[in-house]
Amino acid sequence: MRRIVTSRPGGVSGAPYDTFNLGDHVGDDLAAVQANRARLARAVDGSSLVWMRQVHGDQVAVIGSSPPPQPPDCDALVTNTRGLALAVLIADCVPVLLADPVAGVIGAAHAGREGVRRHVVARTVEAMVELGATPRRLDALLGPAICGRCYEVSQDLADEVESAAPGGATRTRTEAPGLDLRAALAAQLSRLGVGQVVSDPRCTAEESSLFSYRRDGVTGRQAGVIWLPA
Ligand SMILES: [Zn+2]
Numbered sequence: 001m002r003r004i005v006t007s008r009p010g011g012v013s014g015a016p017y018d019t020f021n022l023g024d025h026v027g028d029d030l031a032a033v034q035a036n037r038a039r040l041a042r043a044v045d046g047s048s049l050v051w052m053r054q055v056h057g058d059q060v061a062v063i064g065s066s067p068p069p070q071p072p073d074c075d076a077l078v079t080n081t082r083g084l085a086l087a088v089l090i091a092d093c094v095p096v097l098l099a100d101p102v103a104g105v106i107g108a109a110h111a112g113r114e115g116v117r118r119h120v121v122a123r124t125v126e127a128m129v130e131l132g133a134t135p136r137r138l139d140a141l142l143g144p145a146i147c148g149r150c151y152e153v154s155q156d157l158a159d160e161v162e163s164a165a166p167g168g169a170t171r172t173r174t175e176a177p178g179l180d181l182r183a184a185l186a187a188q189l190s191r192l193g194v195g196q197v198v199s200d201p202r203c204t205a206e207e208s209s210l211f212s213y214r215r216d217g218v219t220g221r222q223a224g225v226i227w228l229p230a
Contacts, residue, residue, distance in 0.1 A: 001099040001101050001106060001139075001226065001227075001228055002044075002045070002226070002227055002228075002229060003097045003099075003141060003224070003225060003226040003227075004043065004044075004224075004225050005095060005143045005144060005200065005222065005223070005224045005225075006020055006022065006040065006222045006223045006224075006225075007020065007209045007210055007222055008020055008208075008209050008210060008211060008220070008222070009209060010039070011032070011035070011036040011039065012032050012035045012036060013028050013029065013032040013033070013036060013220060014029070014032070016216060016218050016219055016220075017032070017219065017220040018220075019036075020036050020039075020220070020222070021033060021036060021211070021219075021220025021221060022036055022037060022040065022087075022089060022220070022221050022222065022223045023089050023091075023220055023221030025053075026218070026219070026220060026221060027218060028220060037049065040087075040223065040225070044085040044225060044227055045227070045229045045230070046083070046230065047083045047084060047085035047227040047229065047230065048066075048067045048083065048084055048085065049067075049085045049087050049225070050063055050067045050068070050071075050077055050079075050084050050085065050086050050087060051071040051087050051089070052071050052072055052073070052074050052075065052076075052077055052087075052088070052089075052110070053071045053072065053073045053074075054074070054075050054088070054089060054110045055073055055074070055075060056075065056110075056112060056114040056115060057074070057075050057114070057115075057118065057120070058075065058076075058115065058118040058119060058120040058123050059073065059074040059075060059076070059123075060074060060075075060076040060077070060078055060107075060109075060120075060123050060124050060126075060127045061074040061076070061077050061078070062078050062079065062127055062130075062131070063077055063078065063079040063081065063084055063086070064079075064081065065081050066081075067084060075109060075110040075111075075115055075120050076088075076107060076108065076109035076110065076120055076121075076123065076124040076127070077107065077108050077109075078105070078106070078107040078124060078127040078128050078131065079105075079106060079107075079131075080103070080104050080105045080106075080131045080132065081228075082104070082227075082228040082229065082230045083227070083228070083229070083230030084227060084228075085225050085226070085227035086106060086107070086108035086225065086226050086227065087108065087223045087224070087225045088108045088109065088110045088223065088224045088225075089110070089221040089222070089223055090110065090143070090144075090145065090204075090211075090221060090222060090223070090224065091204060091210075091211040091212055091213040091219055091220065091221050091222065092112070092145060092146040092151075092204050092205065092212055092213045092214050093110055093111060093112030093113075093115065093145060093181070094110075094111045094112070094115075094116075094142050094143060094145040094181050094182055094185055095108065095109075095110065095111075095142075095143035095144075095145075095223070095224025096108070096109040096110075096111050096121055096124070096140060096141070096142055096143070096185060096224075097140070097141040097143065097224050097225075097226040098121075098124060098125070098128060098138055098139070098140045098141075098194075098226075099138065099139050099226060099228075100128065100132075100133035100134060100137045100138050100139075101137075101139070102134075102137050103131070103132040103133045103134065103137070104132075104228055105128045105131045105132055105133040106128075106226045106227065106228055107124045107125070107127065107128050107226075108224060108225070108226050109121050109124045111181065111185055112181065113153070113157070113161060113179060113181065116161060116164075116165045116168065116179075116181055116184045116185060116188070117160065117161045117164045117165055118164075119164075119165065119188065121185055121188055121189065121192075122188060122192060125138065125189075125192050125194065135192055135193040135194050135195070136193055136194070136195040137195055138194045138195055138196070139195065139196045139198075140189050140194050140196065140197045140198070141198050141199075141200065141224075142182045142185055142186065142197065142198070142199040142200065143200050143224045144200050144202035144203070144204050144207065144210055144222075145181055145182055145203070145204055146181070146203060146204050146205045146212065146214055147180065147182075147203035147205070147206070148168070148170035148171075148172070148178045148179060148180025148181075148183065149170075149172055149173045149178070149203070150172065150173070150178075150203055150205040150206060150214065151172065151178050151179050151180070151181070151205075151214070152172045152174070152176045152177065152178050153177055153178065153179055154177065155177045157177075157179075158177040158178065158179055161179055161184070162184075165184050165187075165188055166184070166187060167183050167184045167186065167187025167188070168180045168181055168182075168183045168184025168185075168187070170183070182199050186199060210222060
Protein backbone atom coordinates (compact mmCIF):
# COMPACT_ATOMS: atom_id res chain seq x y z
CA MET A 1 0.00 0.00 0.00
CA ARG A 2 1.23 3.47 -0.82
CA ARG A 3 -0.16 6.89 0.06
CA ILE A 4 0.79 10.49 -0.47
CA VAL A 5 -0.54 13.93 0.37
CA THR A 6 0.26 16.69 -2.10
CA SER A 7 1.14 20.31 -1.30
CA ARG A 8 1.16 23.63 -3.17
CA PRO A 9 4.54 23.73 -4.93
CA GLY A 10 5.40 22.14 -8.26
CA GLY A 11 2.32 22.79 -10.39
CA VAL A 12 1.32 25.15 -13.17
CA SER A 13 -1.75 26.98 -11.80
CA GLY A 14 -1.66 30.75 -11.40
CA ALA A 15 -2.75 32.77 -8.35
CA PRO A 16 -4.83 32.26 -6.26
CA TYR A 17 -4.54 28.56 -7.13
CA ASP A 18 -0.76 28.56 -7.24
CA THR A 19 0.52 26.19 -8.08
CA PHE A 20 -0.30 22.49 -7.70
CA ASN A 21 -4.09 22.81 -7.55
CA LEU A 22 -5.90 19.52 -8.15
CA GLY A 23 -9.49 20.77 -7.70
CA ASP A 24 -11.53 21.18 -10.90
CA HIS A 25 -14.46 22.90 -9.13
CA VAL A 26 -12.76 25.95 -7.61
CA GLY A 27 -12.57 28.31 -10.60
CA ASP A 28 -9.06 27.45 -11.78
CA ASP A 29 -8.20 27.07 -15.47
CA LEU A 30 -9.14 23.47 -16.30
CA ALA A 31 -6.11 22.99 -18.58
CA ALA A 32 -3.87 23.83 -15.61
CA VAL A 33 -5.77 21.38 -13.40
CA GLN A 34 -5.42 18.68 -16.05
CA ALA A 35 -1.67 19.32 -16.27
CA ASN A 36 -1.38 19.11 -12.50
CA ARG A 37 -3.42 15.90 -12.42
CA ALA A 38 -1.21 14.44 -15.15
CA ARG A 39 1.82 15.18 -12.98
CA LEU A 40 0.14 13.42 -10.04
CA ALA A 41 -0.71 10.45 -12.28
CA ARG A 42 3.00 10.00 -12.97
CA ALA A 43 3.66 9.75 -9.21
CA VAL A 44 1.28 6.85 -8.50
CA ASP A 45 3.16 3.97 -10.13
CA GLY A 46 1.00 3.94 -13.26
CA SER A 47 -2.19 3.52 -11.23
CA SER A 48 -5.38 5.15 -12.53
CA LEU A 49 -6.57 8.08 -10.43
CA VAL A 50 -10.16 7.90 -9.19
CA TRP A 51 -11.70 11.24 -8.17
CA MET A 52 -15.02 12.06 -6.49
CA ARG A 53 -17.51 14.88 -6.62
CA GLN A 54 -17.47 15.59 -2.90
CA VAL A 55 -20.70 16.79 -1.33
CA HIS A 56 -20.05 16.83 2.47
CA GLY A 57 -22.21 13.73 2.89
CA ASP A 58 -21.72 10.17 4.07
CA GLN A 59 -22.04 8.21 0.82
CA VAL A 60 -19.33 5.67 -0.02
CA ALA A 61 -18.68 4.48 -3.58
CA VAL A 62 -17.24 0.98 -3.94
CA ILE A 63 -15.03 0.96 -7.03
CA GLY A 64 -14.82 -2.30 -8.97
CA SER A 65 -12.23 -3.40 -11.46
CA SER A 66 -12.01 -0.18 -13.46
CA PRO A 67 -12.33 3.56 -12.76
CA PRO A 68 -15.86 4.95 -13.18
CA PRO A 69 -16.40 7.08 -16.32
CA GLN A 70 -17.40 10.09 -14.18
CA PRO A 71 -16.38 10.92 -10.61
CA PRO A 72 -19.18 9.61 -8.37
CA ASP A 73 -21.08 11.98 -6.04
CA CYS A 74 -19.80 10.78 -2.68
CA ASP A 75 -17.31 11.52 0.09
CA ALA A 76 -15.50 8.22 0.27
CA LEU A 77 -14.08 5.65 -2.13
CA VAL A 78 -13.27 2.03 -1.35
CA THR A 79 -11.69 -0.67 -3.51
CA ASN A 80 -9.81 -3.94 -3.47
CA THR A 81 -8.54 -3.48 -7.02
CA ARG A 82 -4.80 -3.02 -7.45
CA GLY A 83 -3.73 -0.20 -9.70
CA LEU A 84 -6.52 2.23 -8.74
CA ALA A 85 -5.38 5.35 -6.87
CA LEU A 86 -8.21 6.76 -4.72
CA ALA A 87 -8.01 10.54 -4.39
CA VAL A 88 -9.64 12.94 -1.93
CA LEU A 89 -9.45 16.72 -2.39
CA ILE A 90 -9.03 18.96 0.63
CA ALA A 91 -8.24 22.45 1.83
CA ASP A 92 -8.90 22.27 5.64
CA CYS A 93 -11.11 19.16 5.78
CA VAL A 94 -9.37 15.93 6.78
CA PRO A 95 -8.22 13.43 4.16
CA VAL A 96 -8.57 9.97 5.73
CA LEU A 97 -6.55 7.23 4.01
CA LEU A 98 -7.28 3.69 5.20
CA ALA A 99 -5.80 0.31 4.34
CA ASP A 100 -5.98 -3.31 5.39
CA PRO A 101 -2.76 -4.46 3.74
CA VAL A 102 -3.45 -8.14 4.47
CA ALA A 103 -6.90 -8.14 2.84
CA GLY A 104 -5.75 -5.74 0.12
CA VAL A 105 -8.57 -3.27 0.74
CA ILE A 106 -8.12 0.52 0.73
CA GLY A 107 -10.33 3.55 1.33
CA ALA A 108 -10.13 7.33 1.03
CA ALA A 109 -12.58 9.63 2.79
CA HIS A 110 -13.25 13.38 2.89
CA ALA A 111 -14.12 14.31 6.47
CA GLY A 112 -14.87 17.92 7.27
CA ARG A 113 -17.21 19.09 9.97
CA GLU A 114 -20.23 17.54 8.22
CA GLY A 115 -18.40 14.33 7.46
CA VAL A 116 -17.39 13.99 11.10
CA ARG A 117 -20.94 14.72 12.27
CA ARG A 118 -22.39 12.24 9.75
CA HIS A 119 -19.81 9.51 10.43
CA VAL A 120 -18.52 9.18 6.88
CA VAL A 121 -15.46 7.35 8.19
CA ALA A 122 -17.60 4.73 9.94
CA ARG A 123 -19.47 4.19 6.65
CA THR A 124 -16.09 3.82 4.91
CA VAL A 125 -14.86 1.22 7.39
CA GLU A 126 -18.14 -0.71 7.00
CA ALA A 127 -17.71 -0.78 3.22
CA MET A 128 -14.12 -1.96 3.63
CA VAL A 129 -15.22 -4.76 6.00
CA GLU A 130 -17.72 -5.91 3.35
CA LEU A 131 -14.74 -6.30 1.00
CA GLY A 132 -12.91 -8.43 3.56
CA ALA A 133 -11.08 -5.92 5.73
CA THR A 134 -10.82 -6.33 9.50
CA PRO A 135 -10.95 -3.18 11.68
CA ARG A 136 -8.05 -4.16 13.94
CA ARG A 137 -5.81 -4.66 10.88
CA LEU A 138 -6.74 -1.26 9.47
CA ASP A 139 -4.13 1.46 9.28
CA ALA A 140 -5.51 5.00 9.06
CA LEU A 141 -3.70 8.21 8.15
CA LEU A 142 -5.37 11.50 9.05
CA GLY A 143 -3.76 14.01 6.72
CA PRO A 144 -3.13 17.75 7.07
CA ALA A 145 -6.21 19.77 8.05
CA ILE A 146 -7.16 22.88 9.96
CA CYS A 147 -6.22 22.43 13.63
CA GLY A 148 -8.35 22.97 16.70
CA ARG A 149 -6.38 26.06 17.66
CA CYS A 150 -7.41 27.68 14.35
CA TYR A 151 -10.85 26.24 13.62
CA GLU A 152 -13.33 28.52 15.36
CA VAL A 153 -17.04 27.64 15.17
CA SER A 154 -20.13 28.80 17.02
CA GLN A 155 -20.81 27.19 20.39
CA ASP A 156 -24.01 25.66 18.96
CA LEU A 157 -22.10 24.03 16.13
CA ALA A 158 -19.35 22.80 18.44
CA ASP A 159 -22.00 21.28 20.73
CA GLU A 160 -23.85 19.68 17.82
CA VAL A 161 -20.75 18.04 16.36
CA GLU A 162 -19.51 16.98 19.81
CA SER A 163 -22.79 15.28 20.66
CA ALA A 164 -22.88 13.42 17.31
CA ALA A 165 -19.16 12.53 17.28
CA PRO A 166 -17.46 13.11 20.64
CA GLY A 167 -13.79 13.98 20.94
CA GLY A 168 -13.23 17.10 18.87
CA ALA A 169 -14.58 19.97 20.97
CA THR A 170 -11.81 22.32 21.98
CA ARG A 171 -10.86 25.97 22.40
CA THR A 172 -9.05 28.03 19.80
CA ARG A 173 -6.00 30.11 20.57
CA THR A 174 -8.35 33.03 21.28
CA GLU A 175 -10.38 30.84 23.70
CA ALA A 176 -13.35 30.70 21.31
CA PRO A 177 -15.25 27.43 20.75
CA GLY A 178 -13.33 25.29 18.30
CA LEU A 179 -13.26 21.87 16.66
CA ASP A 180 -10.29 19.57 16.31
CA LEU A 181 -11.57 17.39 13.47
CA ARG A 182 -8.65 14.98 13.60
CA ALA A 183 -9.18 14.39 17.33
CA ALA A 184 -12.85 13.63 16.67
CA LEU A 185 -11.90 11.23 13.86
CA ALA A 186 -9.23 9.50 15.94
CA ALA A 187 -11.86 8.92 18.64
CA GLN A 188 -14.33 7.60 16.06
CA LEU A 189 -11.74 5.24 14.61
CA SER A 190 -10.78 4.03 18.06
CA ARG A 191 -14.43 3.23 18.84
CA LEU A 192 -14.58 1.29 15.57
CA GLY A 193 -11.62 -0.82 16.68
CA VAL A 194 -9.22 0.45 14.04
CA GLY A 195 -5.78 -0.84 14.98
CA GLN A 196 -3.51 2.00 13.97
CA VAL A 197 -4.22 5.71 13.55
CA VAL A 198 -1.49 8.16 12.56
CA SER A 199 -2.14 11.87 12.38
CA ASP A 200 -0.16 14.29 10.20
CA PRO A 201 0.27 17.26 12.57
CA ARG A 202 0.35 19.98 9.91
CA CYS A 203 -2.33 22.68 10.03
CA THR A 204 -3.50 23.83 6.61
CA ALA A 205 -4.36 27.31 7.92
CA GLU A 206 -0.88 27.81 9.41
CA GLU A 207 1.22 26.08 6.76
CA SER A 208 1.76 28.31 3.72
CA SER A 209 2.79 25.33 1.58
CA LEU A 210 -0.77 23.96 1.88
CA PHE A 211 -4.08 25.26 0.52
CA SER A 212 -6.49 26.56 3.18
CA TYR A 213 -10.05 27.64 2.46
CA ARG A 214 -10.43 29.19 5.92
CA ARG A 215 -7.32 31.29 5.42
CA ASP A 216 -7.65 32.24 1.75
CA GLY A 217 -11.27 31.76 0.62
CA VAL A 218 -10.81 31.27 -3.11
CA THR A 219 -7.93 28.82 -3.35
CA GLY A 220 -6.86 25.44 -4.68
CA ARG A 221 -7.07 21.92 -3.29
CA GLN A 222 -4.40 19.42 -2.35
CA ALA A 223 -5.06 15.71 -2.53
CA GLY A 224 -4.62 12.68 -0.35
CA VAL A 225 -4.08 9.57 -2.48
CA ILE A 226 -3.87 5.88 -1.59
CA TRP A 227 -3.27 2.91 -3.87
CA LEU A 228 -2.20 -0.71 -4.04
CA PRO A 229 0.48 -0.86 -6.74
CA ALA A 230 -0.48 -3.15 -9.61
ZN1 LIG B 1 -3.84 25.74 13.10
